[in-house]
Each structure stands twice: as structure tokens, then as C-alpha cells.
Amino acid sequence: MATIRRAGASRPGTPAPENPATSSDLVARARSGDKRSIARLLTIVENDEPEAADAMRALYPDTGRAQIVGITGPPGGGKSTLVNRLAAAFRERASHVAIVAVDPSSPFSGGAILGDRIRMRERFLDEGIFIRSMASRGHTGGLARATVRVVNVLDALGTDVVLVETVGVGQEEVDVIRVADTVCLVTVPGLGDDIQAIKAGILEIADVLVVNKADRPGADETARDLAQMLSLAKDRPWKTPIIRTSAQTGEGLPQLLDAIAKHRSWSLSSGEHEDRRRAAARAEVEALLREALLRELEGRVGAARLNAAVARVAERSIDPYAAVEELLRR
Amino acid sequence: MKRPIRVVVAKAGLDGHDRGAKVVARALRDAGMEVIYTGVHQTPEQVVETALQEDADAIGVSLLSGAHNYIFPRINELMKEKGLDDVLLFGGGIIPEADWPGLRKVGVERVFPPGASLEEITTYVRAAVPKKRGVEV
Ligand SMILES: Nc1nc2c(ncn2[C@@H]2O[C@H](COP(=O)(O)OP(=O)(O)O)[C@@H](O)[C@H]2O)c(=O)[nH]1
């Protein structure tokens, strides 16, 4: 993997103080709206660099204010194009909108092509819109491991609305409910029997169902099929609306915005919002705990002992269970 | 902290052909880099703003239309304005060799002509980024 080692927040080129900038300097500059510092901060939390914990400690109390909208669904359905439209619409009422768009990393090289920006070019020079592309870096579930942290930072820095676009490779992308207040599942007409491919499980994460590309034939049928599938699902307190849109023409956008707003206010008043936040907090703490324990364990076991055990398992002089038991016994 | 190199690859100029830029983007990905690809018709303002928000390590701009003597100096100017002094800038496409020295003066560290091998480009970026950042790989 082509990697780079970079000295945390201190960058040779930044018009920074003589001393390497500490993360609190960086946080202060990011708070004042300096985009270079915001971008650096996002990198630090994305890579879990040493300054990440300090930065998060400083910022976390200010999180929980942004409205977070997740956009998920199969590839090519128009997620990025829709996000582009949504960002423009939200910007009419909000001064700071951010987009976090996740694309898959190559399992072979670890590299990635992050191409969601192609559909968002009209937004590049809007001073109130900040776009960040992320690679999934091996994480499954539709987001990168660090997407929650990146969203947290943007939230804490005073972003009003964060739009999160998932990988969209058709796998079960359910992580988005851990970060978004409202999840929009984007489908397209003409899926025909393939609509079954949108498994019940994935349908359940949708707070708003979008039939995009409604400028094409078949949107009504698809909407009807989806309505039927939803009616089969067990009773849920929120009735998932089905909205037909064309991200190309902008048709249906007001209805989509309305549905998102309605879901948000229902969620806030019903306690759903609180429940989700709690579940998200649990997931994040547990994930960090797991990572920390794993690191500690790796340190305790040591590469040499691990390699020796692996070699013995490979030559079948010991079985994998016994190897693990032995390694943990120390 | 080890992490993938992030590169913005953009196609500037009026023509809509980005096959070359796409091939380079794929090669950089296959070399383990994260490539932010923004497509055709990119203005210097869009390119630099993208690099800023994405905290890119490098910017590769491809063009065929002969506007390089406007586009690159403008990109360089904007990079300075936004404090992107440690971000690598390189170019590709149809750019007469006679113009290379002039481009070097406005921060284009390397120009790859259409015949350049992908290996050459990826090797260059991998070596030049840490040098530009002033840190070891
Ligand atoms: N006809 C039509 N095409 C669309 C619409 N929305 C997106 N597209 C096209 O569908 C393709 C994929 O769009 P994109 O936003 O990249 O999809 P994503 O992979 O889900 O992010 C692009 O060529 C878009 O121009 C729409 O509402 N109608």
C-alpha cells in the first residue's frame, strides 16, 4: 500500500506558529472556519492519528446539533446526484452543509477511486458547503470505520446539515442508521423482479424510500411494489413514505425534503431519535473498546510468539484453538 | 501514522475527453492510493478547493486543449493563497516540451507526456509526495 507518514497536525506548509501546531491550535483554527484546519482535523480522525483523542475530547461536547441525513441504495441509483440536489436545497435555509461520501477501497491494493464528487461539481465553490470523500478502507456495512468520527467533527464545528452517502455496492449497508437521524434508501424504476434483491432487511432501515429516476418509465409500478413490500413488514410506528424523484430534473425534491423533515420531527418527539443516539453511542464505544483490547492483546502476545504459533498451526503440530489458548495463557 | 496517499485527479480544459485521466486514476488506485476523481471541465478554482477540502497530498491535472499556460499558473496562485504549499502539483496530457520549464517555475513539478508509462507516474507520486511534505515515508 502506498502510504505516507506525516507529522500529525504540524505541516511544513501551513502558515502556522514556529512550534508544531498542537491539536488545540488546530481545533481553534477549525472552529474559526479555516478550511485547511478543518480538512486536517478530518484527516486526523480518519486515520486515528495520535492527536485524534485530544481533538475528539475538545469537540465532542459540541456534537449532537447537526441534522444528519443518510443516503443509501444500490450503485448507480443516483445517490450522489440526489445528494447534490439536497445540499443545494438545504443550503437555502442553512448556512453550513457538509457532504461525506464513502466509496469502496480496493481489497487488492488498498487504494480507491472516490468519484462521488463528479456529480457535485455545482457545489464545489459554495462557501457554505464542505465535501469530504472517504474510502471504506476494508470496513463493511456501507461506511468507513471513521465515518462516524468525521461526521462528529463536522457536527461539532457548527455544520447545520450533514449528508452521508454510503458506499452503495449492494451489500447490506446498515451502518448508516448508526450515524443518520433519517435514512433515505434510493431505488430506481425497472428493477422488476430484482426488487426482491432489496432484501427486507435493507428495506427496514429506510425512514424514507426514494424511487429516483422517476423521469423514466416504471416509477409508479416500482413505487407500488415497494408499498406492497412495506405493507408486509411488521407494524412499525413510523409509516415509511415512498417519494418519487428525479435527481436530474429536480422533480419530487420538495416532497423528499418534506418527508425528511417530517421524519425528523416524528423521531424527535417519539423518542426514536434518543434511542438511536444511544444505540450509536454504544456501537462506537464498543468498537473502540474492541480495537483497544485487540491492540493491548497484540502487544501482550507479541509478534514473535504469534508467528511461532501460526507456524505450528500451519504445520499441523497444534490446532488453532489450542494455539489461541496458549497465546492467551502467556 | 501510516495512511494511503490522497491524490486529486482532474481534467481541465474545454474538451470532454478524460480517458487518459481515468487510466491514471486507476493506476494510482492500483498502486494503493486514494484518488479523488472529479471529472472533466474542471476550473483551477474547483481543483484547488477540492484539494483543500479533501486534504490531498497531490494534485494531478490532465489537459489536452492547450490552456496549460493559463490553467497551471492560476492553480499555483490559488494553492499559495490557500496555504497548500506542501501539496504536490503535476501535469499530464498534450503539453509541448518547450513549455515544461516555464510550468516548473509555476510549481508544476513534473509533466507526463501522453507516452509516459503508468509505472513511471505512480512511482513518481509515491516518491515525490513525502519529499514535498518534508517527512519520511
Ligand atoms: N435519468 C436519470 N438519471 C439519473 C438520475 N439521477 C442520477 N442519474 C444518473 O445516474 C447515474 C448514476 O448517478 P450517481 O449519482 O453517480 O449514482 P450513485 O452511484 O448512486 O451515487 C449518472 O449517470 C446520473 O447522471 C435521475 O433522476 N434520472
Ligand SMILES: [Mg+2]
Ligand atoms: Mg455515488
